Amino acid sequence: MAFVQLADGELHYQLDGPDNAPVLVLSNSLGTDLHMWDIQIPAFTKHFRVLRFDTRGHGKSLVTEGPYSIEQLGRDVLALLDALHIQRAHFCGLSMGGLIGQWLGINAGERLHKLVVCNTAAKISDSSVWNPRIETVLRDGQAAMVALRDASIARWFTPDFAAAHPDQAKLITDMLAATSPQGYAANCAAVRDADFRDQLSAIEAPTLVVSGTEDAVTPPSGGHFIQERVRGAEYAEFHAAHLSNVQAGPAFSERVVAFLLADQNI
Template identity: 45%
Template sequence: MPIETIRGEPFNIRFDGAEDRPVLMLSNSLGTNLHMWDPQIAEWASHFRVLRYDSRGHGQSTAPDRPYSIAELGSDAVAIMDHFGIDKVHWCGLSKGGMVGQWLATHAGKRLDRVVLANTAAHMGPPDLWNGRIRNVRANGMAPLVQPTLERWFSQGFRERDKETVAKVSEMFGATPPLGYAGCCAAIRDMDQREAISAVILPVLVIVGALDPATPPAAGQQIAGAIHGAELAELDAAHLSNLEQPEAFTKAVLDFLNA
């Protein structure tokens, strides 16, 4: 996959779909990479030019050893659009990708068309939780976090019936650069978009997972309530709802984007 230099830093970026179609930009969760969207690509790429990338701190993209911010992650997305001469995109982000989507919708709304915010939150405390996670990963790497993370990300029933998908995500998470993960944990720790998103005037779909302990339905409901006209969809899934309910997720997003 091509590594592009964006503002002097390497980013792993991939396109799928015909070049003359509207662009749908995808942003991964904390601890995954652009392959988290694999189940959606075939269907979405038949309608859109799908642009996905490894977020800063993840996969093969830049992972400097310092705290990041949601504003920096959002600016990365704008810089990627600028690099390819793309004026406007549809946006779909899950978890951290949804946090970046909120920042973009608030601060760079002219660059977005329709916005999907999945399994995400506008604020995620307390700081001590994130500080503890940062200390742990800096001292011990990703391995100690794998199992508890999988238990938050997937329901018990899904972990038992689709071990192949769980194994792929386990490998993805374990391969995340520890310093990049820590940098993104700092971005989430310091984020509070609860008031700012009330200014968003774009069409927004908020997707929640009924079984999601990481960003519970109430977190998504708060976002939908703050953004005028936002739609809300609930899936029978935990945190990575696009993997636990791939068909339902793919359809919900496609129906919204084609509305």
């Protein structure tokens, strides 16, 4: 296992793919870890040096006192790139990872080649959704994480996919049950407080926005909102709920690779 030392703890990461290939950073959703991208690795590593990491509060990365902010999580990504001597990279993030991608595009665009934001929005829900969840998780701890896992299948996957691929759905949702309650609650606050609706026009990196047709958490309307405000942004939509990278699998990977390889000037 590989770790980068941040000022307040260790960030867990994994590198796959050819050493001399362009770097593609993958950023996980709330309540998962870097293994949510496992299905993409065979396709992505044909063309890229893939850098995955567990967002602060998740997986094997540091869990510090919350609340967190998307800026804080974005600066963790920059610290990771700096520690690995990576000046510029492609970035692909899903849900919370998509919020991190938006922050990077707005505030650190010079570090990006291209940006992919998936199943996300410029603002995801509001305090009426997040505050009760934060309160419950901090009060009930791991029991609350198990309850969230059981409820997440319906949010993360369409019923037909969950029925046809129960083992795959369980593999992903078990990540949620294993997440630190403190870290999860702190990240919920980061998502709650993020609002990039008035800043999207500052993104200059070539951008692809991906949505899931059946995504009730971040509906396609949120993806269209981003696409319409980022100059030249492309849009793709798959039959999927919230985790389109898992449910759409090969089609998702193919679309992302095609976007990243188009008009290469890196």
